[in-house]
Amino acid sequence: MFIASLLGNLHPAIVHLPIGILLLAGLLEWMMIFRRFRSHAPLIPLITAIGALAAILACITGLTLEATGDYNGEAVDRHKWAGLSTALIASVYFVVRRKGGHFERYPNRARWGSLLMLASVTITGHWGGDLTHGYGFLWKGVISAGSNVTGDASAEFRPVADVMQARAWPDLVSQVMQAKCVSCHGPSKQKGGLRLDDPEHMLKGGKNGRVISPGYADQSEIFKRIMLPPEDEYHMPPEDKPQLSSQDRILIEWWIANGADLKRKVSEIGIDDSTLAVLKSYEAGQQGVAQVESAPIIPVDPVAKADPAVIESIRNQGVVILPVDPSNGYLTANFVNAQRPSDSLLKLLEPLADQLIWLKLSGSDLTDAGCETIARLKRLTRLQIDHTRITDAGLKSLLSLDQLQKLNLSGDSVSVQGLKQLVVLKALRSLNLWQTRVGQAELADLIRSLPSVRIDTGGYQLPFLPSDTMIVKDTRKK
Ligand code: HEC
Numbered sequence: 001m002f003i004a005s006l007l008g009n010l011h012p013a014i015v016h017l018p019i020g021i022l023l024l025a026g027l028l029e030w031m032m033i034f035r036r037f038r039s040h041a042p043l044i045p046l047i048t049a050i051g052a053l054a055a056i057l058a059c060i061t062g063l064t065l066e067a068t069g070d071y072n073g074e075a076v077d078r079h080k081w082a083g084l085s086t087a088l089i090a091s092v093y094f095v096v097r098r099k100g101g102h103f104e105r106y107p108n109r110a111r112w113g114s115l116l117m118l119a120s121v122t123i124t125g126h127w128g129g130d131l132t133h134g135y136g137f138l139w140k141g142v143i144s145a146g147s148n149v150t151g152d153a154s155a156e157f158r159p160v161a162d163v164m165q166a167r168a169w170p171d172l173v174s175q176v177m178q179a180k181c182v183s184c185h186g187p188s189k190q191k192g193g194l195r196l197d198d199p200e201h202m203l204k205g206g207k208n209g210r211v212i213s214p215g216y217a218d219q220s221e222i223f224k225r226i227m228l229p230p231e232d233e234y235h236m237p238p239e240d241k242p243q244l245s246s247q248d249r250i251l252i253e254w255w256i257a258n259g260a261d262l263k264r265k266v267s268e269i270g271i272d273d274s275t276l277a278v279l280k281s282y283e284a285g286q287q288g289v290a291q292v293e294s295a296p297i298i299p300v301d302p303v304a305k306a307d308p309a310v311i312e313s314i315r316n317q318g319v320v321i322l323p324v325d326p327s328n329g330y331l332t333a334n335f336v337n338a339q340r341p342s343d344s345l346l347k348l349l350e351p352l353a354d355q356l357i358w359l360k361l362s363g364s365d366l367t368d369a370g371c372e373t374i375a376r377l378k379r380l381t382r383l384q385i386d387h388t389r390i391t392d393a394g395l396k397s398l399l400s401l402d403q404l405q406k407l408n409l410s411g412d413s414v415s416v417q418g419l420k421q422l423v424v425l426k427a428l429r430s431l432n433l434w435q436t437r438v439g440q441a442e443l444a445d446l447i448r449s450l451p452s453v454r455i456d457t458g459g460y461q462l463p464f465l466p467s468d469t470m471i472v473k474d475t476r477k478k
Contacts, residue, residue, distance in 0.1 A: 319348075320334040324357060334360040362386050367388075371393075
């Protein structure tokens with residue numbers, strides 16, 4: 001089992017070997033047009049042989065990967081048959097080409113033979129690329145320069161003109177799933193045996209049965225999973241993938257609770273004011289909200305390296321200072337092991353104000369007074385001050401951090417009134433409010449006040465008792 005999964009995982013790396021080697025063989029074949037390269041002709045069968053072996057190895061690892069069961073569907077089949085054909089064509093080409101005399105007499109046949117092989121390699125590679133990078137990934141960057149050509153086939157979210165007139169499934173829920181779920185639960189991959197790209201498959205469920213109980217969000221596997229804490233192994237989407245926004249979660253809950261309707265418009269299904277206010281973020285002009293991914297969180301402009309002596313003296317106090325990336329001067333500071341009260345230690349960081357972009361004081365004894373010092377670290381893009389002693393007054397000092405993109409206030413005694421001030425932080429994209437006292441009604445209000453911020457409240461409604469994970473596991477058995 002372990003060997004099989006290792007072999008399968010090697011496939012995406014191994015496929016580059018036959019591509020490179022067979023391309024070389026084809027190139028050599030065409031170089032034979034020129035007399036002075038002809039002395040290299042004997043190399044062609046040898047290189048083709050190595051290429052054919054590599055192609056066979058790619059087929060073996062590919063078939064192993066398919067056997068894991070996570071890859072299915074037409075796109076996989078066509079890539080598979082193209083791959084097997086490539087291995088076959090390369091092998092035949094080798095066998096025939098080895099009998100050199102024939103080819104010396106009919107050089108054109110050799111050339112066309114190599115061209116067929118090259119075409120097969122190219123098609124296989126292209127279809128394989130579609131599988132890992134999403135359909136048409138090759139052209140994405142060409143057609144719309146600057147669009148994301150990252151691993152996920154996440155579709156762009158098309159905003160709606162008027163939420164009330166939008167159809168709940170095709171215009172809203174399905175779009176969210178296309179963007180955040182279908183890369184793993186779609187036509188080419190079905191993790192957990194689940195497809196979320198069309199209603200029929202979705203309603204059938206995954207390998208553990210139904211994932212939606214219309215009318216009952218909190219009994220639906222989909223909703224339970226998106227509400228689990230990100231670090232829970234059953235949380236969806238997996239922790240390292242683009243996450244749902246709070247708006248997305250509220251949308252899915254409302255949709256399931258109201259019967260998981262596939263055809264009707266929001267106005268026909270019925271919606272209360274506070275939910276409607278949240279879903280307004282999917283409207284044109286408002287959008288971006290649900291889908292915001294942070295701007296680069298490491299500034300692009302170069303910065304002078306900080307004085308090593310200063311860093312050393314701070315490290316001696318137990319503050320962990322690390323480069324964000326060895327190639328630039330930017331730094332992170334982490335107070336996990338800090339030995340003195342944070343408020344006074346923070347003052348030591350002031351000489352690093354140019355370099356410090358990430359600061360973590362989670363669970364420390366930071367107070368509102370310390371926030372005044374933090375406010376002088378103007379370049380911070382990410383600030384974790386969760387589970388500290390700060391209050392709304394501390395938040396007020398932070399309003400000058402105009403580069404700040406991510407702020408974690410989980411477990412802090414902050415109120416909606418205090419949080420609303422954050423609207424002046426124009427760069428802010430992500431706000432974590434786990435275990436704060438912000439209630440559901442207040443949350444809707446806050447989302448309206450901070451339209452461009454992705455607010456994460458984890459369980460904005462369900463308290464996360466340890467038993468939640470158990471419930472998920474229980475339903476899996478049926
Ligand atoms: C990066 C890949 C990935 C993404 C993206 C992803 N999932 Fe999953 N999902 C998995 C894997 C792997 C499993 C199977 C392992 C497990 O049960 O946790 C799974 C299982 C599930 C199951 C359980 C199916 C069953 O019957 O056991 C549900 C429900 C689910 N995912 C919902 C979602 C939703 C909703 C989204 C989008 C918001 C999503 N997933 C996004 C990888 C992913």
